[in-house]
Amino acid sequence: xxxxxxxxxxxxxxxxxxxxxxxxQTFQIKKIASNSTSFFHALSTxxxxxxxxxxxxxxxxxQINTGGYFLFDLYYLINDGKYDLLRIMYFYHHIVLYPYLxxxxxxxxxxxxxxxxxxxxIPNYLVxxxxxxxxxxxxxxxxxxxxxxxxxxxxxxxxxxxxxxILGYYAYLEYHNPKLPKFVLSVLMLYPFGLLWFFAMLKQYxxxxxx
Numbered sequence: 001x002x003x004x005x006x007x008x009x010x011x012x013x014x015x016x017x018x019x020x021x022x023x024x025q026t027f028q029i030k031k032i033a034s035n036s037t038s039f040f041h042a043l044s045t046x047x048x049x050x051x052x053x054x055x056x057x058x059x060x061x062x063q064i065n066t067g068g069y070f071l072f073d074l075y076y077l078i079n080d081g082k083y084d085l086l087r088i089m090y091f092y093h094h095i096v097l098y099p100y101l102x103x104x105x106x107x108x109x110x111x112x113x114x115x116x117x118x119x120x121x122i123p124n125y126l127v128x129x130x131x132x133x134x135x136x137x138x139x140x141x142x143x144x145x146x147x148x149x150x151x152x153x154x155x156x157x158x159x160x161x162x163x164x165x166i167l168g169y170y171a172y173l174e175y176h177n178p179k180l181p182k183f184v185l186s187v188l189m190l191y192p193f194g195l196l197w198f199f200a201m202l203k204q205y206x207x208x209x210x211x
Contacts, residue, residue, distance in 0.1 A: 006060055006063050006064060006067070006102060007067070007102070009060075009063075009064035009067070009068070010063075010064055010067035010068045010070075010071050011068070011071075012068070013064050013065055013067065013068020013069070013071075014067075014068040014069070014071035014072045014075075015068075016068065017037060017041070017068055017069050017072035017073075018072050018075070020037055020040060021033055021034065021037045021072070021076070024036050024037060031132075032129070032132060034076065035125055035128045035129065036125075037072075038069075038073075038121075038125060039122075039125040041065070041066070041069040041118070042118040042119075042121050042122055042125065043122075044065055045062060045065060045066060045114060045115065045118040046115065046118055046119055046122075048061045048062045048065055049062060049111060049114065049115030049118075050115075052105075052111050052115075053111075053115075059105040059111050062101070062111055062114055062115075063101045063102065066098075066101060066114055067098055067101060070094040070097070070098050073090065073094060074091070074094055074095075077090060077091065089193060092190075093190060093193075096183075096186040096187050096189075096190070097187055097190070099183060100183075100184055100187045101114070103181065103184075107177070107179045108174065108177065108179070108180075108184075109170045109173055109174050109177075112170050113167060113170050113171075113174075116162050116166050116167055116170070117162075117163075117167060119162060120158065120159045120162035120163050120167070121159075122158070123151060123154050123155035123158050123159060124155060124159070126151050126155075127148065127151045127152055127155050130145065130147055130148040130151050131144070131148055133145070134148055152201075152204065155201060156198075156201045156202060159197075159198060159201060160198050160201070160202075163194040163195070163197075163198055164194075164195065164198060167191060167194065168191065171188050171191045174188065175188055
């Protein structure tokens with residue numbers, strides 16, 4: 001599919017995510033609505049990824065869907081006006097990853113990387129919902145319910161297996177790809193970011209085991 005058409009397709013996709021987020025904010029607080037919007041993107045990416053793996057076609061649907069979400073999220077971050085380290089990492093993630101989605105899926109591994117990346121994120125959204133529900137109980141600072149602790153354990157194992165092993169495998173293949181454009185090296189830097197996030201989860205899990 002023509003790259004210009006792919007890029008143009010991100011505009012209506014971005015508008016969809018904007019409208020979805022606005023609709024969610026009619027019955028959810030802003031942060032929960034943002035989490036729900038991201039959760040929808042992850043689920044839709046997994047669905048479109050399965051279509052691609054089954055047919056070996058329609059990779060452009062993943063490009064348009066994720067490109068639109070990135071554009072929406074960049075707008076959301078700028079509009080929010082907070083620029084801490086985590087948000088700066090989101091900026092970097094979206095800006096370097098989007099051009100990667102525009103190169104040929106026949107010679108590169110971005111469909112697999114996007115699919116497994118979003119699959120690994122699924123427990124993150126569930127943990128966020130559960131943590132917010134724990135906060136509503138107003139028991140004590142740092143209180144975590146049994147449900148949250150179970151989800152945190154699932155998050156650690158699920159995220160670790162996919163991000164460290166599966167995405168590590170595809171990052172290795174892409175790094176040794178003879179057709180690798182130089183700019184993709186900036187994308188591969190996202191892998192150590194994922195490792196840092198995994199170790200942060202591991203540290204939190206060890207802390208919870210003690211108390």
